[in-house]
Amino acid sequence: MQLDLDGQETGQAEMSIAGPLQLGLGEGRPDKAEITGALVVQNVESRFMVTGTLRATGQAECGRCLQAFEIKWDVPVALMVLRDAHSEEEDGVLLVLHQRQGVVDLEESLRECAVLAYPQSPVCAESCQGFCASCGKDLNKESCECAKDDYDPRWDGLPD
Ligand SMILES: [Zn+2]
Ligand SMILES: [Zn+2]
Numbered sequence: 001m002q003l004d005l006d007g008q009e010t011g012q013a014e015m016s017i018a019g020p021l022q023l024g025l026g027e028g029r030p031d032k033a034e035i036t037g038a039l040v041v042q043n044v045e046s047r048f049m050v051t052g053t054l055r056a057t058g059q060a061e062c063g064r065c066l067q068a069f070e071i072k073w074d075v076p077v078a079l080m081v082l083r084d085a086h087s088e089e090e091d092g093v094l095l096v097l098h099q100r101q102g103v104v105d106l107e108e109s110l111r112e113c114a115v116l117a118y119p120q121s122p123v124c125a126e127s128c129q130g131f132c133a134s135c136g137k138d139l140n141k142e143s144c145e146c147a148k149d150d151y152d153p154r155w156d157g158l159p160d
Helices: 107-117
Strands: 002-004 011-022 032-044 047-061 068-082 095-098 103-105
Touching (some): 011 107, 047 107, 095 107
Antiparallel strands (some): 002 103, 011 032, 032 047
């Protein structure tokens, strides 16, 4: 996940990304992710643009049933390495790094992109039933009587 500013030819090139990333997102969310894909590197004049969408895979906890599951999410990357302080920044760029020469380690930037793109409240499956709010049963495994609808017996017997 390194970009060699001096060794990169002018123009456009593809850069393969594959490896583990430490995310440290906190409880119930992936500690680390495997990130894969390819980024397009554009080396123009005094700057590098690195763009593309990577795929991250990690272990998360379902927001409904609390089971661990494998989560995959897309990680859009749009970062710019400015090699001289006078270059203009552009819209739509997530991250801007300033480095004149040498090798740029992209790991921290990719980590930021992966954290930014992480879904708000992931679930193991759209159809996951989670737990009953009243009795606490795991509705993926068993059904219960309390959650039929919002029927309220107090309305019984009231005239229309
Ligand atoms: Zn679930
Ligand atoms: Zn219930």
